[in-house]
């Protein structure tokens with residue numbers, strides 16, 4: 001007998017996030033990234049009203065050893081299992097793969113689990129580890145000139161952006177301030193103290209043109225998202241959330257600095273997600289944008305058609321991206337204020353917003369939310385309540 | 387030249403030796419594909435465009451423009467601590483490849499996107515002369 005092809009739609013039925021603020025305040029060198037993932041999974045199971053034994057697929061991210069995860073979580077015989085690298089671009093990819101696996105019938109209920117103890121172990125995302133392998137590696141050449149860290153490569157793009165489009169010093173401040181304002185309404189955000197433009201501008205440069213508050217906040221934390229079939233989703237605790245559109249496109253070159261600011265890949269993804277969803281950026285009630293560094297938000301808004309090319313820095317001004325604005329952006333505080341969970345917590349926020357579950361930061365009448373990650377693997381999803 | 391050079395350097399090996407020998411000789415030498423003419427950096431065993439392994443190392447013009455630059459303030463690399471803050475430039479060569487580099491003969495505040503530059507080698511060890519770039523004056527971009 002041949003295999004049958006499932007046509008059943010996969011939906012999101014549970015999400016879990018750990019207390020990023022508590023983890024930020026209490027740095028602990030013994031904190032395990034695997035345990036953070038397990039903590040998040042437990043929360044997501046409770047959120048869904050599922051038991052651990054319902055899980056028959058496990059995709060881990062940033063937790064390199066899925067066997068260790070399965071051992072510690074006591075999930076012994078999942079039908080599918082894999083571990084994804086701990087890069088922000090993978091958050092959306094893992095969710096795409098979970099949906100695909102469920103819709104292909106390879107598993108019924110897939111747990112996507114992310115764990116990160118980066119703050120406690122002193123992760124820096126820059127330094128001399130690059131380019132030590134076989135072959136020839138741009139990282140090794142770049143180090144000879146003192147070039148390192150993703151923020152510096154993004155800074156390189158942003159300087160060029162300023163040159164081309166006239167964005168003045170301080171043009172990124174509304175993004176950092178908006179994140180902080182939203183984080184103040186998020187009980188688990190790491191940074192909730194309000195930020196003024198003066199404070200933004202007087203903060204030290206990490207890599208000129210980028211300052212401290214343009215950088216994501218490295219932290220510890222866990223995030224989990226559970227995907228299952230629409231049938232299985234009936235009678236679970238929370239409303240199911242549909243992924244009405246999802247697409248990806250990579251931009252694979254030797255440097256994180258892309259001469260087109262990722263535009264070719266991002267426009268390709270935008271075209272496909274909006275075609276699948278049957279709507280456009282103007283119809284999205286809130287958008288969660290991967291912001292490892294603030295300029296990426298401008299690139300995202302422009303390539304996805306929220307703002308015209310070169311005008312994103314003007315478009316974000318005057319409250320347009322605030323919770324009560326025309327297009328709320330990063331409603332949980334994003335990577336610069338909630339926590340740098342490498343896209344994972346942003347996906348959860350997009351899901352919570354359409355469930356109406358976002359507490360004090362809930363966007364009114366939020367029917368459609370979007371996640372956008374502009375990175376060397378660009379991806380985006382559009383969510384609606386089932 | 388110094389024997390106490392403490393900054394990180396790329397490893398010289400069979401694949402990229404021609405690049406470093408050229409640099410010691412004051413020439414910027416890159417791989418050119420015999421089949422399709424593509425030029426790239428850093429070195430690879432096959433042409434990233436057409437996958438041909440018929441490759442010739444040839445000098446390039448050494449001219450390009452500053453696509454962008456940054457000024458590093460954070461101490462990521464101990465050997466660069468005394469240089470902070472320092473500029474790093476991303477140069478687009480006339481032949482197409484991009485190179486991360488330093489600009490000599492100009493202060494960070496003098497750097498402008500699209501300024502024309504040309505290669506200027508800085509021999510830092512017996513084995514390695516690093517290609518850096520200097521502004522080209524009196525030339526229309």
Ligand SMILES: [Zn+2]
Pocket residue numbers: 419420421422423424433434435436437438
């Ligand atoms: Zn070729």
